[in-house]
Each structure stands twice: as structure tokens, then as C-alpha cells.
Amino acid sequence: MKYGKKYAESIKAYDRTKAYETAEAVGLVLENAKAKFDETIELHVRLGIDPRQADQQVRGVLVLPHGTGKVKKVLVIAKGARADAAQAAGADFVGAEEMIQKIQTENWFDFDVMITTPDMMGVVGRIGRILGPKGLMPNPKSGTVTMDVAKAVAEVKAGKVEYRLDKTAIIHCPIGKKSFGVEKISENFTALMDAIVKAKPAAAKGQYIKSVSLTSTMGPGVKVNYNKI
Numbered sequence: 001m002k003y004g005k006k007y008a009e010s011i012k013a014y015d016r017t018k019a020y021e022t023a024e025a026v027g028l029v030l031e032n033a034k035a036k037f038d039e040t041i042e043l044h045v046r047l048g049i050d051p052r053q054a055d056q057q058v059r060g061v062l063v064l065p066h067g068t069g070k071v072k073k074v075l076v077i078a079k080g081a082r083a084d085a086a087q088a089a090g091a092d093f094v095g096a097e098e099m100i101q102k103i104q105t106e107n108w109f110d111f112d113v114m115i116t117t118p119d120m121m122g123v124v125g126r127i128g129r130i131l132g133p134k135g136l137m138p139n140p141k142s143g144t145v146t147m148d149v150a151k152a153v154a155e156v157k158a159g160k161v162e163y164r165l166d167k168t169a170i171i172h173c174p175i176g177k178k179s180f181g182v183e184k185i186s187e188n189f190t191a192l193m194d195a196i197v198k199a200k201p202a203a204a205k206g207q208y209i210k211s212v213s214l215t216s217t218m219g220p221g222v223k224v225n226y227n228k229i
Contacts, residue, residue: 019223026185033178033216040217045171046210055203059164062195066184067159069177072112077120082149089150115144115152
């Protein structure tokens with residue numbers, strides 16, 4: 001495989017077969033994030049469980065200590081007092097049936113997260129086929145179907161992330177931006193890893209965490225020593 005010049009230089013800067021301690025791994029990732037924009041730092045965790053089994057799912061939400069560095073646009077589907085509360089909490093868009101119609105007829109998706117109240121799920125469900133593939137369908141497990149929409153909006157704005165196992169038994173999740181620096185990225189990393197460890201399914205057998213790596217948007221991955229996690 002032919003790599004770009006910057007990428008090729010980056011992979012020569014460290015031992016790709018070695019698993020580094022957290023702070024050192026973060027430092028290497030930041031050093032090799034050489035793009036002209038503020039690259040996102042991502043955590044990738046491969047788990048030793050079978051994602052096809054219903055009792056071996058790993059999914060949850062967490063407000064990272066330092067957020068993700070991305071300000072997310074929030075759409076809230078609610079009525080009455082809860083719509084007012086969502087607006088006051090800083091939601092970017094608030095509405096009911098008219099917002100669902102806007103998505104249907106205008107193919108409008110100028111938002112990153114949709115939050116709704118349980119009583120509006122029937123309305124939201126009408127466009128589930130559209131929202132699902134885009135990862136925008138509200139879900140009680142992710143805290144996006146709730147009566148306390150104001151709290152949900154505040155958490156998203158504060159840097160809440162959702163982590164979940166994919167079909168290949170890997171969790172991919174952003175934990176900040178290059179500009180955060182080693183300390184903040186390391187603290188976000190530790191918080192997310194703690195959550196993943198605590199979310200271990202009771203049905204999981206054998207080695208739970210198989211591998212951990214960090215990468216930037218345009219840079220190569222760096223292995224992290226997970227034995228101490």
C-alpha cells in the first residue's frame with residue numbers, strides 16, 4: 001500500500017508493534033496528527049465477545065470530562081412545556097410534526113442528535129427508516145428518549161458520547177481534538193475505558209479487552225497497553 005508523505009513519516013516515528021502507556025500513546029498520536037485542521041482523536045477497542053448474541057451487547061453513554069471538542073446541533077421533538085424547556089436549555093431546533101415533515105419532504109438533516117419525549121415516539125417512528133441508517137433514531141438507552149429533555153440537551157452540549165459494539169466486535173468513539181493536549185485526551189480516554197470495562201456483559205467469557213488503539217483523523221493508529229486498564 002502506498003501512503004502519503006506525512007503518513008509515511010508518521011509510521012516511522014514509533015514502533016507500531018509496541019503497546020505504549022496511555023500518556024505516551026496519546027503524545028505519539030498528537031505528534032503525528034499533522035493535518036492543517038484540528039484533527040479528531042478516536043479510541044478503538046476490540047472486545048473478545050460475540051456481537052451476534054443479545055446477551056453480549058456493549059452499549060452506553062458518557063459525558064466526557066472535557067467533551068469532544070465538537071459542538072453538536074440538537075433537534076428536540078416535543079410539545080408544550082417540554083418544548084419550552086428544550087429551547088431554554090439550548091436546543092438548536094424544537095418542534096413536533098412539522099419538523100418530521102420537514103425531514104420527509106425536504107431531506108433536511110441539519111442536526112447531529114435528535115431528542116424526543118416518549119409520547120412523541122409514534123410520530124418520530126414514521127421516519128425511522130430514514131433516521132436509523134444515519135444513526136439519528138432516538139433511543140432510551142442513549143438517553144435521547146426522555147421526559148427530561150432539558151437535561152438531555154445539556155448533556156449533549158457538554159460532550160456526551162455514545163459507545164456501542166459494531167458487527168466486528170469493535171467500539172469506535174471520538175475522545176477529543178488534537179488541540180486538547182495530552183492531559184485532557186488522557187483523562188477522556190480513562191473515563192471512556194472505565195465505562196467500557198464496567199459495561200462488560202455477564203455472559204462474556206475469556207479475555208474481554210483484546211486490543212486498544214488511538215488514532216487521529218489522518219494519522220496512523222498507536223497501540224495502548226490495556227493490561228493495566
